[in-house]
Amino acid sequence: MAMDTLPHAAGIIGAVVPRIDGPLKTTGTARYAVDHNFPGLAHAVAVQSTVGSGSIRTLDTAAAEKMPGVLLVLHHGNMKGAYRLFPHQDDATISEARPPFEDEKIYYWGQFVALVVAETLEQANAAASAVRVEYDVQTPDVRTDLSAGFTGTRQSSWKRGDPDQALTTAPVVVDETYSTPVETHNPMEMHGTVAVWEGDHLTLYESSQGVVNHRIVMAEVLGVPRENVRVISRFIGSGFGGKLFPWPQSTLAAVAARNLKRPVKLSVDRRMMFSNVGHRPHTQQRIRLGATPDGKLTAIRHDFFTETSMLDDFVEHCGEQTPFLYSCPNLEVTTGMVRRNVGAPAPMRGPGAVPGLFALESAMDELAIKLKMDPLELRLKNDAERDEGTNRPFSSRHLKECYLTGAEKIGWKQRTPEPGSMRRDGKYIGWGLAGASWAAARIPCTATVELCPNGRICVRCATQDIGTGTYTIFAQVMHAKTGVPLDRIDVFLGDTSLPDGPTSGGSMVTSAVLPAATSAANEAVTRLLNIATLTAGSPFAGAKADTLTVSHARIHAKDQPASSGIAFEEVIRMANLSDITAAGKTIPSWEDPKARDYSMHSFGAHFAEVEWEPEIARIRVSRIFSIFDCGRIINKGAGANQILGAAVMGVGMALFEDTVHDPRTGQPINGSFADYLVTTCADLPALDVTFLDYPDLLVNEYGARGIGEIGMAGVAPAITSAVYHATGIRVRDLPIRIEDLLQSKILEA
Ligand code: MOS
Numbered sequence: 001m002a003m004d005t006l007p008h009a010a011g012i013i014g015a016v017v018p019r020i021d022g023p024l025k026t027t028g029t030a031r032y033a034v035d036h037n038f039p040g041l042a043h044a045v046a047v048q049s050t051v052g053s054g055s056i057r058t059l060d061t062a063a064a065e066k067m068p069g070v071l072l073v074l075h076h077g078n079m080k081g082a083y084r085l086f087p088h089q090d091d092a093t094i095s096e097a098r099p100p101f102e103d104e105k106i107y108y109w110g111q112f113v114a115l116v117v118a119e120t121l122e123q124a125n126a127a128a129s130a131v132r133v134e135y136d137v138q139t140p141d142v143r144t145d146l147s148a149g150f151t152g153t154r155q156s157s158w159k160r161g162d163p164d165q166a167l168t169t170a171p172v173v174v175d176e177t178y179s180t181p182v183e184t185h186n187p188m189e190m191h192g193t194v195a196v197w198e199g200d201h202l203t204l205y206e207s208s209q210g211v212v213n214h215r216i217v218m219a220e221v222l223g224v225p226r227e228n229v230r231v232i233s234r235f236i237g238s239g240f241g242g243k244l245f246p247w248p249q250s251t252l253a254a255v256a257a258r259n260l261k262r263p264v265k266l267s268v269d270r271r272m273m274f275s276n277v278g279h280r281p282h283t284q285q286r287i288r289l290g291a292t293p294d295g296k297l298t299a300i301r302h303d304f305f306t307e308t309s310m311l312d313d314f315v316e317h318c319g320e321q322t323p324f325l326y327s328c329p330n331l332e333v334t335t336g337m338v339r340r341n342v343g344a345p346a347p348m349r350g351p352g353a354v355p356g357l358f359a360l361e362s363a364m365d366e367l368a369i370k371l372k373m374d375p376l377e378l379r380l381k382n383d384a385e386r387d388e389g390t391n392r393p394f395s396s397r398h399l400k401e402c403y404l405t406g407a408e409k410i411g412w413k414q415r416t417p418e419p420g421s422m423r424r425d426g427k428y429i430g431w432g433l434a435g436a437s438w439a440a441a442r443i444p445c446t447a448t449v450e451l452c453p454n455g456r457i458c459v460r461c462a463t464q465d466i467g468t469g470t471y472t473i474f475a476q477v478m479h480a481k482t483g484v485p486l487d488r489i490d491v492f493l494g495d496t497s498l499p500d501g502p503t504s505g506g507s508m509v510t511s512a513v514l515p516a517a518t519s520a521a522n523e524a525v526t527r528l529l530n531i532a533t534l535t536a537g538s539p540f541a542g543a544k545a546d547t548l549t550v551s552h553a554r555i556h557a558k559d560q561p562a563s564s565g566i567a568f569e570e571v572i573r574m575a576n577l578s579d580i581t582a583a584g585k586t587i588p589s590w591e592d593p594k595a596r597d598y599s600m601h602s603f604g605a606h607f608a609e610v611e612w613e614p615e616i617a618r619i620r621v622s623r624i625f626s627i628f629d630c631g632r633i634i635n636k637g638a639g640a641n642q643i644l645g646a647a648v649m650g651v652g653m654a655l656f657e658d659t660v661h662d663p664r665t666g667q668p669i670n671g672s673f674a675d676y677l678v679t680t681c682a683d684l685p686a687l688d689v690t691f692l693d694y695p696d697l698l699v700n701e702y703g704a705r706g707i708g709e710i711g712m713a714g715v716a717p718a719i720t721s722a723v724y725h726a727t728g729i730r731v732r733d734l735p736i737r738i739e740d741l742l743q744s745k746i747l748e749a
Contacts, residue, residue, distance in 0.1 A: 009479065009480055009483050009551060009552075010480045012476050012479050012480050013476060013477075013480050013632075013634055013702055014632060014633060014634065014635075014636065014693070015476075015635070015636065016635070016636045016637035017472055017475075017476055017486075017635045017637060017638070018472075018637065019469050019471065019472045019637075019638065020471050020472050020475050020486055020489070020491065021235070021465065021471045021472070024235070025235070030234070030235040031234070031235065032189050032192075032207060032235050032236070032237060033189075033192045033193065033194060033205045033206050033207040033233065034192035034193075034194060034205075034207075034265055034267050036194045036205040036265075037194075037265075038194070038196055038263040040262045040263060041194070041262070041263045041264070041265055042071055042117050042118065042119060042256070042257075042260055042262045042263065042264050042265070043117065043118060043119070043120055043121040043123075043124045043264075043265055043266075044115050044116065044117045044124060044252065044253060044256055044264050044265065044266040045115070045116050045118075045121070045124040045125050045127075045128040045266075046112045046114070046115050046116075046128070046249065046252065046266065046268075046272070046276075047112065047113050047114040047115070047116065047128050047131045047133070048109075048110040048111065048112060048113065048272065048275070048276070049106045049108075049109060049110060049111040049112075049113050049133070049135070050109070050133070050135075050665070050667075051106055051109065051135045051137045051140070051665060051666070052106070052108055052109040052140025052142065052341045052661075052665050052666020052667065053106060053107065053108075053137070053138040053139065053140040053141070053341045053666065054105075054106050054135045054136050054137040054138045055104045055105050055106055055135065055136050056076065056104040056105075056106065056113060056133055056134070056135060057134045057135060057136050058132075058133070058134045059075050059076070059077065059104075059113065059114065059131070059132070059133050059134075060131070060132040060133075061073040061075065061114065061131055061132075063130045063131075063132070064116055064127040064128070064130040064131045065127075067118075067123065067126060067127040067130060068118075068123055069118040069119035069120055069123035069124075069127075070116065070117070070118045070123065070124075070127045071117045071118055071119065071260055071262075072115075072116075072117040072256060072259055072260055073114060073115070073116050073117075073127070073131065074101065074114065074115040074117070074252065074255065074256060074259070075101055075113060075114040075115070075131075076101040076102065076103055076104050076113075079099075079100070079101035079102075079255070080255075081222065081223060081255055081258065082099035082100065082101070082102075082221055082222065082251050082255055083099065083220065083221055083222070083223055084097060084098070084099060084221075085097065085217055085220050085221060086220065089220070091216060092213055092216040092217045092220065093213060093217070093244070093245045094217045094221070094245055094246055095244075095245040095246060095247050095277075095278060095312075095344050095346060096247065096248055096309075096311070096312060096343075096344045097311060097312055098311050099221060099248070099251060100112050100115075100248035100251055100252050101113070101114075101115075106135065107309065107310040107311060107341060108140070108275065108309060108310070108341050108342050108343045108666060109140065109275060109341070109661070109662075109665055109666035109667040109668070110272065110274075110275030110276055110343065110667070110668070111275075111276070111343070112248055112249075112252065112276065113131075113133055114128075114131050114133070115252050115256060115266070116128040116131065117256050117260060117264060139664075140340075140341035140661075140663075140665065140666030141339075141340050141341050142340050142341055142342060142661035142662075142663055142666050143340065143663075144179075144181075144282060145284070146179075146282055146283075146284040146305035146306075146307055146336075146338045147284060147305060150305065150336055150338055152336055152337060152338070153336075154303070154334040154335060154336045155334060155335045155336075155337075156332060156333070156334050157319065157332075157333050157334070157335070158319065158322070158323040158331060158332065158333045158389050159331065159332040159333075160323075160329070160330065160331050160332075160388070160389075161299075161329045161330030161331065162330055163288075163290075163299045163300065163301050163330040163331055163332045164301075165330070166290050166298045166299035166329070166330035167288055167290045167299045167301065167330075169290075169298075170290025170291060170292075170298050170299055171291070171292060171293050172290070172291045172292070172293060172367070172370055172371055173288065173289065173290050173291075174287070174288065174289045174363050174366045174367045174370060175286070175287075175288045176286070176287060176362075176363055176366060176732060177284065177285065177286045177287075177732065178284075178285050178286075178287065178358060178359035178362055178363075178732045178733070179282065179283065179284045179285070179732070179733045179734070180280075180282065180283045180285075180355040180358055180359075180653070180716075180734050181282060181657070181658040181659065181660075181734060181735065182279050182280065182281060182282055182307075182342070182658070182659035182661070182668075183279060183280040183348060183652075183653060183657045183658075183659065184273060184274050184279045184280075184657070184659045184668070184671075184676060185239070185240045185241065185242035185273070185277070185278060185279065185280075185346070185348055186240075186270075186273065186673075186676070186678055187236075187237055187238035187239050187240055187242065187243070188237040188238060189207055189236060189237020189238065190207075190267060190268050190269065190270060190272075190273055191207055191242070191243065191247060191249055191267075191268040191273070191277050192206075192207055192249070192265070192266065192267040192268060193205065193206055193249050193250045193252075193253040193254070193265070193266050194253065194263060194264070194265045194266075195250075195253040195254040195256070195257040195258075195263065195264050195265075195266075196257065196263040197254075197257050197258055197261065197263075200224060200228055201228045201229075201230070202218070202222065202224065202228060202229050202230070202254060202257075202258075203229075203230045203231075203232065204218060204229070204230070204231045204232070204250060204253075204254065205232050205233070206231055206232070206233045206246075206250060207233060207236050207237065207239070207243055208231060208233040208236070208239075208243055208246070208464065209236070209239045209241070209243040209244045209464065209466055209503055209504040209505055210243075210244055210245070210464070210502075210503030210504065210505065211231040211232070211233050211462055211464055211494055211495065211496050212231075212462050212496055212500050212501065212502075212503070213244075213245065213246075213503050214231045214233075214245075214246050214250070214496075215229045215230070215231045215496040217245070217246045218231070218246060218250060218251070218254060221246075221251050222251070222254055222255070222258075229496070230495070230496050230497055231495075231496045232494060232495045232496075233464050233494040233495075234464075234493070234494040234495065235465070235494070236464060236465070236466045236467060236494075237467065238466055238467045239466050239504070240348055240349045240649075241278070241346055241347035241348045241349055241351060241505065242273075242277055242278045242279075242346050242348065243466070244346065244347055244503060244504075244505045245346070247268070247276065247277045247278070248276070249266050249267075249268050249276075249277075252266055253265070253266040270671075270672060270673060271671050271672055273671075274659060274668040274670075274671030274672075274676065275343050275667075275668055275671065276343055277343070277346070278343065278344060278345060278346025278347075278348070279342070279343070279345055279346065279348065279659060280316065280345065280346075280348035280351065280354075280355070281306055281307040281308060281314065281316050281342075281345035282305075282306075282307040282340075283304055283305065283306050283307070283316055283318050283355040283356075283359075284304060284305040285302065285303070285304035285305075285318055285355070285356070285359035286301070286302075286303045286304070287300075287301070287302055287359050287360060287362075287363035288300070288301040288303075289363050289364070289367050290330075291367055291371065293371070294371075295367075295368075295371050295373045295377070295378050295381050295382070296381065296382065297326055297327070297328040297382045298328065298329065298330060299328065299330040299331070300322060300326070300328050300330070300331045300332075300360075301331070301332055301333075301334075302318070302319045302322045302331075302332075302333045302334075302356070302359070302360065303332075303333075303334045303336075304318045304319065304333075304334070304335060304336070304356075304359070305335075305336045305337075305338050306318065306335060306336070306337055306338065307338050307339075307340050307342070307345065308337055308338070308339055308340075308344070308345055309339065309340070309341075309342055309343055309344045309345065310339050310340075310341060311344070312344040312345075313337065314344060314345040314346070315335060315337055316345065316351055316352055316355060317335070317351065317352030317356070318335075318352055318355050318356030318359065319333030319334075319335065319352075319356055320352045320353055320356060320439070321352075321353050321356055321357055321360070321437045321438075321713075322356065322360055323387075323388065323389025323390075324384055324387040324388060324389045324390070324437075324599060324601070325357075325360070325384065325435060325437055326382040326383070326384055327382055327383065327384040327385070327388060328382065328388070331388075331389075341666045342661065342666070347505065349646060349649060349708070349709050349712045350438060350646070350709035350710065350711075350712045350713045351709075353436070353437065353438055353709070353710070353713045354650075354653070354709075354712050354713050354716075357434065357435070357436060357437070357713045357714055357717060358653075358716045358717050358720075358734065359717075360717075361434035361435060361714060361717035361718075361721075362434075362717045362720055362721065362730075362732065364378060364379065364434075365432065365434075365717065365720075365721040365724070366730065369417075369724075372417075374415075374417070375432075375433060375721065376403055376407055376412055376433060379403055379433075379435060380400055380403060380404075383399060383400050384397075385397075386599075387599030387601075389599075390599055392597055392598055392599045393597075393598055393599065394598065394599050394600075394601065395440075395595070395598040395599065395600045395696050395698040395699065396629075396631065396694055396695075396696040396698070396705075397601070397603055397629070398603065398629040398692050398694055399435060399437075399603040399604075399605070399629065401627075401629070401692055402435075402603060402604050402605040402627040402628065402629055402692065403433070403435070403605050403627075405627045405690060405692070406433065406605045406606070406607040406625050406626075406627045406690075407433075407607070409607065409625045409627070409688065409690070410431060410607045410609065410623070410625050412431070412433075412607070415431050415725075417725075419724060419725055419726070419727065419728035419746065420726065420727070420728060420746035422725070422726075424611075427611040427612060427613050428611070428612040428613075428614070428726045428727070428746060429609055429610065429611055429612070429622070429726055430609070430610045430612065430721075430722040430723055430724065430725030430726025430727065431607065431608070431609050431722050431725055432607075432608050432610075432717070432718045432719060432720065432721025432722030432723070432724070432725055433605060433606065433607045433608070433718050433721065434605065434606055434714035434715075434716075434717040434718040434721065435603070435604070435605050435714055436603065436604040436605065436606065436628075436710050436711070436713035436714035437601050437602065437603050437604070437710065437713065438507060438601060438602050438706055438709050438710035438713060439506065439600065439601055439706070440507075440508070440511060440600040440601055440602055440631070440696070440699060440705040440706040441506075441508055441511070441588070441589045441590070441600055441699075441706075442508075442511050442512060442515065442586060442587070442588055442589035442592070442595065442699055442700060443502050443506075443508045443511075443512040443586070443588055443589075444500075444502065444512065444585075444586055444587075444588050445461065445463065445500075445501050445502050445512040445513050445515070445516040445585070445586040446461070446499040446500050446501065446516055446583060446584065446585050446586070447459060447460060447461040447474070447499055447501065447513065447516040447517050447520050447583070447584050448460045448461075448499055448520055448581055448582065448583045448584070449478065449517070449520040449521050449523075449524040449581065449582055449584070450524070450579045450580070450581040451482075451524050451525075451528055451568060451569070451572060451579060451580040451581075452569065452572070452579050453569050453572040453573045453577070453578070453579065454569060455484075455488055455553065455567060455568070455569040456484075456488045456489070456490060457478050457482065457484050457488065457489045457490070458489075458490045458491075458492065459474045459475070459478060459489070459490070459491045459492065459517065459520075460492045460493075460498045460499055461474070461492075461493055461498055461499055461501040461513060461516065461517070462493070462494075462495060462496050462497075462498040462499060462500050462501040463493055463494075463501030463502050463503075463504060463509055463512070463513060464493050464494035464501075464504055465493055465494065465504075466504045468504070468509070468638060468641075468642060468708055469635050469637075469638030469639075469641075470493060470504070470509055470510070470513065471491045471493060472635055472638060473510055473513060473514070473517075473634055473635060473638075474489075474491045474493075474513065474517050475489045475491055476634060476635065477514065477517040477518055477521060478517070478521055481518070481521040481522065481525060481550075482521070482525065482550050482551070482553060482568070483550065483551045483552040483553050483554070483562070484553040484568075485553070488553070499583065501513065501516075506706065506709070507602075507706030507707055507708040507709045507710065508706055510634055510704050510706075510707070511631075511699050511700055511704050511705055511706060512586050513586070514586075514634070514700045514701070514702055514704055515584070515585075515586040515587070515700050515701065516584040516585055516586040517584060518584065518700075518701060518702075519584035519585065519586075520582050520583055520584025521582075521584070522582075522584075523582035523583070523584060524580055524581065524582035525550050526545070526582075527580050527582055528550065528555065528568060528571065528572070528580050529545040529546075529548045529549075529550070529555065530545045531571055531572070531575050531577070531580065532545070532548060532555050532571045533545050533548070534575075535571060535574050535575040536574075537574050538566075538571055538574055538575075539565075539566060540555065540557075540571075543557075547559075550568055553567060553568055554566060554567055554568060555567075555568050555571060586700075589698070589699065594698065595698045595699070598698055600696070600698065600699060600705065602628070602629060602630040602631065602705045602706050602707065602710050603628070603629045603710075604626065604627060604628035604629060604630070604643075604710055604711070604713075604714065605626075605627050605714065606624055606625070606626050606627075606647070606650070606714045606715050606718040607623075607624070607625040607626075607627075607718060608621060608623070608624050608715070608718035608719045608721075608722045609621070609622045609623040609624070609685070609722060610622060610719065610722040610723055610725075610726050611726070612723075612726035612727050612741075612744075612746070614727075614744060614746055614747045615747075617738050617741055617742055619655075619723060619726070619727070619736065619741055620683075620685070621651055621654070621655070621683070621684075621685045621719055621722075622685045622686070623685050623686050623688070624647055624651075624685055624686075624687050624688065624715070624718070625688045625690070626643050626647055626687070626688065626689045626690070626711060627689075627690045627692065628643055628689070628690070628691055628692065628707070628710065628711070629691075629692045629694060630691065630704075630705050630706065630707040630710065631694065631695060631696035631699060631703050631704050631705030632693055632694070632695040632696070632702050632703035632704050632705075633691045633693055633704070633707070634702060634704050636691070639691065639707055640689045640691075642707050642708045642711055643689045643707070643710075643711035644687050644689060644711075645711070646708070646709065646710070646711025646712040646715070647687050647689075647711055647712070647715055648679050648684060648687075649679070649712050649715075650711070650712045650713075650714070650715020650716055650719075651679045651683060651684065651685075651715065651719070652677070652678050652679040653712070653715065653716045653734060653735065654715065654716040654719040654720060654734065654735060654736055655677075655679070655683070655719070655735050655736055656677035656678060656679060656683075656735055657676070657677065657678060657735060658670075658676075658734070658735050659671070659676065716734060719736070720732075720734075720736065723736060723741070726746075727741055727744040727746055728744055728745055728746055729741055729743055729744050
């Protein structure tokens with residue numbers, strides 16, 4: 001859409017607005033982390049462990065050090081100046097607590113054991129392959145059965161009523177176990193760092209979802225004051241959660257650069273992405289549901305195992321949505337954390353909710369079948385009007401309408417429940433649905449707005465745009481408040497020298513930045529209007545500021561058209577000001593007396609259709625309708641992109657993604673794009689996104705809630721339920737495999 005066709009002023013909120021940073025990306029002008037080069041830049045390559053458990057017996061760098069161009073080989077024998085972050089520090093999070101090369105121990109295959117730095121990347125690569133390491137090897141534990149060898153204690157949460165008693169007496173019970181595999185984040189841009197020291201000041205060019213957190217962590221890890229560290233991440237080729245918190249490559253680049261007194265660049269390659277920078281961990285979840293014969297839930301038990309690394313306590317909170325999605329008097333969630341020889345897990349799009357809802361929503365489908373009840377009707381019958389987990393009202397919940405809208409779109413009334421009972425064009429078709437939810441909150445943020453004498457507006461905030469459209473959101477607010485066209489609005493993000501902003505995580509950035517941006521813009525306009533009344537020569541000198549306004553980038557009397565006034569920058573020039581700047585701040589929802597007593601969540605539903613061709617055992621996802629209640633959508637273009645992209649990842653979760661660790665070595669054996677399958681365009685069905693667009697005014701003045709992660713929740717169970725409907729096969733262990741479907745009794749075409 002051309003800029004001049006955009007609706008003016010306030011109408012820009014909620015419109016389809018092309019990303020203002022789009023041209024920078026499509027022309028290759030945008031520079032990502034490792035696109036930065038400096039005079040004297042040295043190149044680093046990490047050496048990875050070839051065993052999954054054990055310790056380094058000998059590490060021989062002699063040959064590597066003699067090779068051309070080699071400047072430094074770092075390893076546990078000579079590593080200095082990398083410290084642990086204080087455990088559970090409340091304002092900072094790191095991915096791996098153990099600093100790289102802290103000792104000779106090996107905890108997972110691919111762990112960095114040495115770093116070679118050379119004049120060129122080729123020299124560093126060559127020398128890295130000449131580092132000789134011998135290990136005392138132990139058999140890595142990468143068992144995929146998470147109950148195997150579990151000796152820990154289970155944590156109970158959300159308990160209400162007496163679920164065990166209720167399950168004993170329930171007339172209808174479902175008791176099944178579901179599992180989800182390790183999924184690897186595969187953002188287009190891989191992790192990478194360029195570290196530049198100037199004296200004792202460090203600048204890190206990173207691909208980070210949270211520059212402010214990254215700065216605090218790296219200051220602690222490197223033992224330098226916070227104010228000496230600057231982290232820059234202006235463009236990010238996405239992260240999906242894998243770039244929320246710093247990884248060892250950042251520490252290594254900084255330490256090497258400090259040793260050499262030269263800038264150092266270190267990239268994580270695609271193969272390393274599968275071992276060194278996080279993944280969604282395995283989950284294994286037993287769901288027990290009790291119900292009355294007419295389909296009212298009487299008990300829910302959600303008992304799950306989640307896998308973590310040997311050293312870091314990461315929990316995939318599979319039970320987070322379970323306490324409030326349905327109304328049910330008796331409920332308990334328990335968690336068992338299981339250690340394996342894998343790298344530290346990390347949040348991945350919709351952590352907890354995505355695997356958790358795969359299990360819960362699959363079990364709901366199975367319950368509907370047992371009850372001989374429509375799965376849609378079962379959802380509607382058990383919909384919660386209040387958050388029964390926290391016993392608080394929802395700020396805004398329209399899940400029922402999501403279901404009813406989706407049912408209308410796919411034509412649910414025509415659905416016949418028997419597996420294999422629906423045909424189209426010679427294929428069997430199956431329909432399935434599932435609900436989705438994700439937490440919302442207003443997290444803290446600060447921002448400044450500067451009205452400039454050249455007629456431009458500058459907005460500054462140390463959050464970052466991970467590809468989701470955050471630059472554009474700021475520009476939309478400025479345009480809405482002033483009418484200054486988007487091409488005269490400069491948004492500066494992704495740099496810790498800017499006012500503190502939130503980590504791009506938890507789908508909470510838009511709801512966090514809106515109040516800060518809005519209040520800064522309002523305050524800047526108030527100051528501008530005051531200056532207009534106080535400045536000699538201004539046509540509004542002596543007027544009352546509250547009779548004036550700004551629109552179409554002009555100051556004018558509220559009761560007169562914009563054309564009667566003057567361009568806003570003229571007043572700034574007349575007053576001889578360098579600019580008019582104001583700061584804005586977002587008060588977090590939990591400190592807001594109006595908001596804190598509410599349960600805030602986004603909701604949604606996916607309706608999936610699959611086609612089944614039994615003769616060739618082919619399953620295709622042919623349609624997905626996604627209906628979402630995420631508050632007011634600020635940018636319908638970027639917002640729809642979020643749900644579409646998440647649905648694509650959901651198709652991958654259902655059909656393809658599975659990081660397989662070799663039981664002998666612990667190596668991710670399909671750690672490449674040749675072997676690790678992700679959804680491609682050829683696998684994709686027609687996707688259809690609908691937003692209900694009800695403003696949630698407890699979250700912010702525009703009513704925008706979280707949107708990024710929720711789109712992935714519910715896709716996989718909608719697909720496996722559709723697969724059951726088409727084939728009669730219930731897949732409880734993702735991904736769906738042809739071997740599973742070959743068991744189908746529905747064979748005749
Ligand atoms: Mo999200 S997994 O918090 O990037």
